Amino acid sequence: MNNYNDFISYQLKGLAQGVNKLLGQNESENTELVKEDVYTTSLSSSKKEIESYILISDFAKAEAILYNLFESEDREEVYSLGEWFFDRLMHLSDTNLAKGGLSVLDVAMKKYNFFDQNHK
Numbered sequence: 001m002n003n004y005n006d007f008i009s010y011q012l013k014g015l016a017q018g019v020n021k022l023l024g025q026n027e028s029e030n031t032e033l034v035k036e037d038v039y040t041t042s043l044s045s046s047k048k049e050i051e052s053y054i055l056i057s058d059f060a061k062a063e064a065i066l067y068n069l070f071e072s073e074d075r076e077e078v079y080s081l082g083e084w085f086f087d088r089l090m091h092l093s094d095t096n097l098a099k100g101g102l103s104v105l106d107v108a109m110k111k112y113n114f115f116d117q118n119h120k
Contacts, residue, residue, distance in 0.1 A: 043073060046065055046069060046081065062085065067118075089102070089107045090108070
């Protein structure tokens with residue numbers, strides 16, 4: 001997945017450079033892609049809280065925070081945060097997942113259920 005994101009970033013940078021050239025901007029200027037943080041202030045604090053639970057392998061508490069956000073936050077932003085959360089878990093080692101009582105298969109199923117049960 002990371003290679004795919006790098007490829008997309010490379011393509012977007014090339015597109016931006018082409019637009020700059022068409023607009024007559026100096027080619028020597030660096031074109032830099034800046035990723036905008038898609039989380040609102042309330043979700044930023046929730047993301048930090050979720051991350052703190054991930055660091056201590058308390059995945060159940062982190063997941064509970066995520067599900068509770070559906071009650072008060074924009075669904076699309078919660079989906080984005082959920083995508084980040086489950087991808088973050090998928091990149092943990094088997095050992096770290098096991099500390100929190102999960103396997104890679106568990107994470108994949110939880111991710112599927114998260115989007116299946118909460119979408120629309």
